[in-house]
Amino acid sequence: MEAVERILQDKSLSSIQRFVLHESWLGKTYSQMAQISGYRSHYIKEVGSQLWQDLSEALGERVTKKNLHLVLSKKLQDRIEPQKNQLLQNFQLDYSSENEFSDLVSASKMGFFSGPVPLDSPFYINRPPLEELVCNEIKQPGCLIRIEAPRKMGKSSLLNRMLTHAKEWGYQIAYLDFQEADEDVFASLDKFLRWFCINVSRQLNLFPCLDDFWNTQMGSKVSCKIYFEEYLLQYIDNSPVVLTLNELHRVFEHPNIAQDFLLMLGFWHEVAKQDQTWQKLRIVLVHTTKIYVPLKLNQSPLNLGVTVPIPPFTLEQVQNLAKCYGLDWAADQEGAQRLAPLQAMIGGHPYLVNLALYHLHRGKITLEMLIKTAPTSTGIYSQHFRELLSLLQAEPQLLWAMQQIVAADDRVQLDVIAAYKLESLGLVKLDGNQARLSCELYRLYFSQQFGKQNKANALSKLSGQEQKEYSLTL
Template sequence: MSVEDILQAVEKILQDKPLASIQWFVLSQSWLGKTYSEMAEASGYGNNYIKEVGSELWQDLSVALGKRVTKKNLHLALNKYLQDNIGDRQNQIQQKSGEESSLEMVSPDFFSASKIEFPSGPVPLGSPLYINRPPLEELVCNEILHPGCLIRIKAPRKMGKSSLLNRMIAYAREQSYQIVYLDFQEADQDVFGSLDKFLRWFCVNVSRQLNLFPCLDDFWDTEMGSKVSCKIYFEAYLLQYIDCSPVVLALNEVHRVFEYPNIAQDFLPMLRFWHEQAKQDQIWQKLRMVVVHTTEIYIPLNLNQSPFNVGITITLPPFTLKQVENLALRYGLHCAADSEGTKHLAHLQAMVGGHPYLVSLGLYHLCQKEMTLEVLLETASTPVGIYNQHLRELLTLLQKEPELMSAMQQIIATDEKVELNAIAAYKLESMGLVQLNGNQAHAMCELYRLYFSQQLGKQNSANSSSTFSSNF
């Protein structure tokens, strides 16, 4: 059984006692065989706290099932529960019409092809096309309630980072929190000219979003330096003059800062220091920080300075087959409700590696009845395929950086993982082209492997022809 199956089963068992996000996390990780220590390291919570959460959860399940449940016998207890209830589920299915399935029933009438928007950008709030990836949504919403928290959301391009961030922000607004949202892609190039200029731009933007007049000169002192001046500006002005409600500082596309080592080596440790200040200074507990980026930092930082080994880290995984099926139903593709349809969707998931944007794009074209899934897959990596524009954009990015092009050629030339230098590996990961294990990389999905094999093969042929002609 998958983790999703277990989460649904426990939700039914504990109908009158909804689980908190941290309980969902402990449950899913326990099912996967993780130790409490591993959970604590991955979540940022203390080991003793994780144990207490687990103990309470096993007690609740024991009461609900009428038999003792522990972390060790979790598999046995839940499998027994599901087996005992399988007869009831079969009876319910038999009561339905032979042509009707319970999965088809959940696809509402408003999923008409004419009303579904083309996949582009973050999934709008309230959209039925947003697919939860438990326990991530619950985890970030629960974490933002903690004073002085630091949340990091990491994933390659178009994996759903902004969609998740927007839902966390909406939840924070429901708690009457104030929101400051900064996208570093919007900053002009000259903003990154120096640390002082960057931090002043940073403070001005935060001030205006909090409806406070920027008065940097009253707090900025060149003798103390930009970092200290920025801290004093937040501490003695911004956090002092807002009301008692917490402030969520959401920093999107932070990887752009990585490109400027002179700034990253000061700015990133500064965020960590602010997070640690909250442990001893009440005023900093008002600040809740969310850092969103596409790749690991490739600027050398002291472990005690990096903001990326404190707080909680959220890594967005690709869609599972079950999530692809769920999304297909939401697109009105009722064929996803039967076993034959599931087999076809498995081919789509395998082709695009479960990449949320690529899956959505494929399902959009299928629901428009523009082509069959077979044709979609056959033409996926070709110039007439639905992914052509997306693939050409990636190829253009590679062509601008010969080192990345060379690295990609190495990756598609073999089925084995390829050792790359750190910067090339992380840049390719941020583009979503590869999956990494340390600095070892392999193509993210079959679509990319096929397309770049074809394109780079053509370029090599063209170069060889050019060289041959020049010799005569």
């Protein structure tokens, strides 16, 4: 690492650059890095590409992920080779370091994953009957599956396991993530559906030839249907195609497009009940909230197919995960009693549970101290809280809605958009448009934060003398 920074003329590498360099040296793919770190693979690839470009310019020859060993060994053989193994060992085993790079590397060893849990990881906890349900349903001709849960509940981990089984059965996979779409893609329905068709074509290794099927007089939805029916579904032999649309809630932000697009998918699902060509298509929708775009319920995907909501962990599942972390004290009835207060505070949220058990595994904090400090700005969830608070502060209406919920003793009626946005963040649970906090942890933390904010606002309205007197009373 030091040698590479010297090559870059003492330019300090960021934690993610160091992580990508380290894992690339070990021969990991970008996809594997994404699974370990929780970053998206396209972002990891961008970081790597920029790093190889910087090294190429500094060394005066082309550096890639594939020739990294060869080029560095040749240029730095006297410096790097004697130290290489020791450096890697130090980076892998130095769990005492609190920097982000150490956390990313140690995550693969200890089982804490901020992103999808790798397929071969023992830290994936089954939640029957979810796994069996999605795997059985994807076998049904023309099926439509909706995987629905807030952020960091395990949607991607479940989805990856279902898609792995589908590949083993010989199915073809067309995976689209709407977070990768540029904002101007949503400028019109026609532009969006053309982007949609081109990306599905690429995923199926077919050349996009939209102009042969697109007809403006017939309209975008009909043209899109014909393109699938007469081209995509005809050129894939008889193998089913699993069309997976991830982060679908991004489309909800554009109601005019969402209305037509969702109704179109619902119509395709209905057609598949009678048409063998369309029975090849298995549609999987993945999103963080219920669909809040006004739709005709008899045609909407809301009222079709199978909904798969992902529940929080039960106390027994938390115990099973604790055993994976080597916390043997948690295995018996006494262990369950010790874990019960943590479970009551965080509500079995998979990310919050994993982070707690990860810190307990490291042995630097006791369970009792972890529970005591958890809802504070210095506890193990401090970074998570900062992220949520930043998202709320960016949208004053959401912040106001959250303040109303925290202050209330019962459910609060909210504007539909605010309700579903807060649900997508995992902050609330909904009953219609009525919201309540998803767990006690958020009530404790945000009560403190909003209390401080209210005091600060009140103090700012006082005169200079009044502020001085107020300070003396404190």
